[in-house]
């Protein structure tokens with residue numbers, strides 16, 4: 365049974381899932397157009413689209429050794445740096461990937477460390493509530509809040525407040541520009557002009573990040589043996605040594621790619637998911653009211669991390685949003701030389717004679733499988749409450765795969781816990797601070813826009829926000845909220 369519906373070849377995909385085909389073939393076209401370096405070539409065979417949960421679990425989790433490589437042609441910084449400076453997303457499986465990934469997951473993003481960042485979150489929330497309260501656009505405000513939190517984790521609170529809001533916003537804009545640089549169509553922009561644009565963006569990233577890195581490096585060099593353990597992501601990257609590759613340090617080029625990934629992919633995925641969640645709460649006022657009752661029941665003031673564990677409905681709302689609208693549309697793997705063996709794992713003939721094949725695991729389809737999720741298109745957080753079909757869902761997909769918004773296997777997202785925490789934190793406090801109502805004459809439109817890397821709302825969320833008297837989530841000036 366699990367082999368049914370599992371694989372759609374490039375050809376058959378047209379008839380069965382037209383829009384998925386378009387997305388995947390767009391990705392593939394890009395993959396085929398760009399030569400990849402370091403033996404990471406992708407897309408010389410036909411793409412394989414996988415929309416079956418059991419097949420995805422077998423491939424990504426049980427047989428993960430055959431599915432370790434991601435086509436670098438689908439990663440922003442690999443494209444901008446023309447495959448010269450890898451980050452975690454683009455790195456071939458090996459010593460550098462292992463060192464960089466472990467440094468992120470077991471270091472600054474370890475749940476025990478992220479949990480402690482109360483003040484960082486409160487500062488971002490203060491600015492967010494201030495901006496939304498003064499009518500700023502929802503999408504931009506959510507994005508900046510998440511970006512601000514990650515920027516503090518990356519550079520430290522001191523460096524971020526020294527930068528100031530205007531320069532931080534400029535940095536955020538540059539990161540978004542780099543994502544847009546990939547969506548520019550070859551029909552509109554000639555390739556030489558796209559190449560120049562991308563080179564200019566990469567140069568701007570270097571000019572922005574490297575002076576900040578140099579300051580940190582100088583400070584740590586001066587401190588010598590008595591330097592404190594790395595507290596920020598940049599500090600940890602400066603200290604990092606790549607075992608298995610001559611214990612070398614991370615190069616400046618790699619540093620730029622790693623910082624760009626942290627601020628870019630980390631912020632965009634969370635902010636996109638937040639916008640989908642708030643849109644559904646506007647669309648479904650009864651669900652919003654139920655959530656507000658839970659939020660208000662935990663007490664006064666800002667909802668903090670320890671409160672979140674007492675809020676099962678909040679978690680259910682966030683999970684339902686990730687199931688129904690996973691911000692990342694698909695997970696890609698490059699089968700490399702192991703194409704035939706891996707095709708066997710997928711339960712389909714490879715038979716292309718190609719040395720490489722790109723596989724796309726379709727996250728939206730997996731989360732909307734009617735065999736697992738009755739009435740899959742409806743937004744119903746109750747699925748994740750006791751007795752529901754989503755109760756106790758394992759987002760790491762280790763035991764079983766019911767949905768996989770964070771991917772699965774050895775290359776699954778190392779930001780899972782951070783992403784979930786930020787989503788729950790901002791959703792809870794935004795529901796406490798405001799009533800989110802439909803904007804007059806402007807019904808929420810849940811239509812999707814399939815971007816190069818993310819599935820966003822086609823029309824940015826507009827809502828009428830009514831501040832809630834004594835229960836506003838605005839933070840005090842000592843927290844730094846609203847005090848830029």
Ligand code: HEM
Pocket residue numbers: 434452453454465514625626627629630631633634637691692694695696768769770771772773774775776777778779780782783784787
């Ligand atoms: C709601 C938030 C997020 C979602 C839905 C999400 C989703 C994903 C997905 C689907 C993948 C691909 C996994 C695979 O190929 O199996 C991924 C990879 C990755 N994500 Fe996230 N992500 C989120 C937040 C974050 C954050 C906050 C960070 C870091 C600041 C982050 C850093 C990464 C990195 C570095 C990878 C590459 C992992 C590797 O290749 O080893 N993500 N993410």
